[in-house]
Amino acid sequence: MRVVTWNINGIRAFKNGIKKVLDSFDADIICVQETKVTRELLDERTAIVDGYNSYFGFSRGRSGYSGVATFCKDTATPCAAEEGLTGLLANHGEAVGRCGDQSAFSNEELQSLDGEGRAVITQHKFRGAEGSETLTVINVYCPRADPEKPERKLFKLRFYKLLQSRAEALLGPQSHVIVLGDINTSHRPIDHCDPNDVDNFEDNPSRRWLDGFLFGSMVNENADEMDDSEISGGKFVDTFRHFHSTRPNAFTCWSARTGARQTNYGTRIDYIFASRALVSTSFLNVEIMPEVDGSDHCPVxxxxxxxxxxSPRCPALCTRYMPEFAGRQQKLSRFLVKVSEQREVSKDTEGPLPGSQEAGEISENLSPLVAGINTAKKRPSDGLPESSVFKGKRSKHVKTVPKPQGSLLAFFKPKQSSVDPEESGLDSERSGPEISHKGTQNDVNDCNAMHSMQPEWHTKVKEETNNCRVTEPKAEGSCQDQSQSNATVYQESRDKKVMGPDFWKAVLHGPPQPPLCKAHGEPCVLRTVKKAGHNLGRQFFVCARPQGHASNPQARCNFFAWVEKGK
Structure with missing residues (x-):
């Protein structure tokens, strides 16, 4: 059996499809955190993956925040599944085992701890040495202690306490537990890239909780020779350190903003914890996968x-049983029905299925080519009626009436309006073919004379007119082309005068010229302060190289310079 955990930093970021990602791990159980998707935004392609059954935990209060999901191969279908740690989100008869002692929590606090979609529990069966045994997998995304929000520090510690209470309650003689996910705490200095920069590293409350939760948590070369009374900890084992007790630089999370992954300047905060009996009897190896991109975390x-x-049947929490997806899957025999029969059936089922998604949501979940939906924006019709806009191939039974061609004399008619194009400015360009120079009586007489000439000459003039392009006219005040050309030249000269390069340079200030950092002599990068305070919004320059340890010559130097106001 193979188990994988990965903080994916958004499940909708998989450009090649989630099935391809899941298959690449070749694992039986794949637990992901920080899906950043709510139930309303979950689409069918993500929720129902061929060959897998999935179980999601959603944030109730914020959209695009938190969230976890567990994908199990069909060959590893769980016998039970539950969202959350408290048991409050489980329907009757769907809770996974015991919930533990929750007397230290109020009902409001329990609802708050389970309201951010941070846990999904699945329970499986396997054949052990003593017969059928139970394995419970708790997929968690633990909260982050925001330094700017003291209440989140308490929230994180209370979540830890609830997690430990539920995990320990599920343990038994033939009942094993795996707790995995983003724990959001680096346990020991060996799990941190630069522990010297952290004050009171060992005294951090989250690390002290890990000391009490884990058995043999102290990294010691002689740990195998120590008895249980000399080893700190509780009922679970950090499985990675069980196999690699002294491996340095084994990190699972890096800052994407500073490019710290390039220099391996990170922390190990993604874990696979397991009960002691399971580790001693079943675990073969544990590894991290820093070569896998796609997130600021890597899989373990x-x-x-x-x-x-x-299990012969998926638990009720499975996404395929959600009302918005139920009834959408078709059997293989459906595709073997004759086309004529399918058309007859479709006439009777043109309306939406009961309990299915709305038409707009269905169109988003289907491929545009399959659904016959044109996803491109409609081009403007330029004021033409809807019937005159091109709409693709027409039916054979539709007869189109060609639009009558205008007469040549329409271009030689004297202007009806008394407004001169030189005075009208921009309006002369909008007026179209009806605008022309002021015609004289001689011009009208010349036009009438031209029209009364022989048919051969008239046909020749008509052909030449149809093939002509808007160019500079040969005679002054002869046709509409000269009016439109003059208006265009006037508008272009006006745009160049008003909105030329000098105009935009005066209005918009480009980014300031980056200085060179002193250590490498390379152009710096521009950053903006986003932390609340008196410097919020200010810009500054730092070295463009990725963040790293001070002893690493390839890492960025300590160059820093504020951008002066007005530049």
Missing amino acids: WAQLSCTLTP
């Missing part, structure tokens, strides 16, 4: 010797 996998027994 564990290999076990046991083989899961799939």
